[in-house]
Amino acid sequence: MKEKPYHHGNLRNQLIEAGIKLINSDGISSFSLRKVAAECQVSHTAPYSHFKNIDELIAAMGEHVTGQFMDTLHASVQGLEGKPEAITLLGQAYIDFFIEHPQYFQFLFYHSGIVIDLDNYEADSYPPFALFRSTVYEVFRSSGLPESAFPQHLITLWSMVHGITALLTNNGVRYSGNWRDLLELKSIF
Incomplete structure (x- = not known):
């Protein structure tokens, strides 16, 4: 051998x-x-x-991807706390990260076992989603949106960003337009 x-x-x-x-x-x-x-x-x-074992490798894989993803998301909103453009830039960074690393999207959302609890906003959530939520809520507060509307608008925004990402990282989906044109967030709130 x-x-x-x-x-x-x-x-x-x-x-x-x-x-x-x-x-x-x-x-x-x-x-x-x-x-x-x-x-x-x-x-x-x-x-x-x-x-030590396969579980430790899988955990390291999740940490590896999450760390890079968080760095990208944090950098996109640095210094823009509470400003509406933070939402757009955060959404663009989210999509760009996975366009650059489509294998990470598939791994994270289909194989890693992460949990994002959309019903319990007080629960610890997957760190990138928690950052998305806190950024969006800060903008909502500064815009005067009633707090009771926060969850529904958050889910709408995240669904749009995550959905565009899912489409663009799928080899079987073709789109010749500019995805950034789809990410017009001003009409959401």
Whole structure:
């Protein structure tokens, strides 16, 4: 049996990215550290130097994507707290992030097990959604929208942004127009 070469570089991140690719293509039921190692062309024991087990790798995959996503979202609204353009820029950053990384959208919303509770706004929620909610609510407050209308308008805005993202990250959906033209948020509130 031919021995796998020693791996140079950032193996931890390569294992994470390979794991995302494999879960997206094959599903979680056939996912294994051995398959991730094969995808990275390293020995089947190499992943164990970074992850105790498959659950730890899946958790790291979620953290890896969420961290990048949060950085992008935070940067988009920096210094715009309470201003209406924060909603548009946040929505654009949300969509742009997943257009650049469509594999992350599929992994996060179909395989990672994240929970976004639209009925319980006091509950801890997935951090990017919590940031979206707090940004939108701050704009709603500064615009004078009645607080009782916040949840419905939040769901409308998030559905629009998330829906556009779902369409644009789906290989089977074609759109020749500019998606930014669809993200006209001024008429929502």
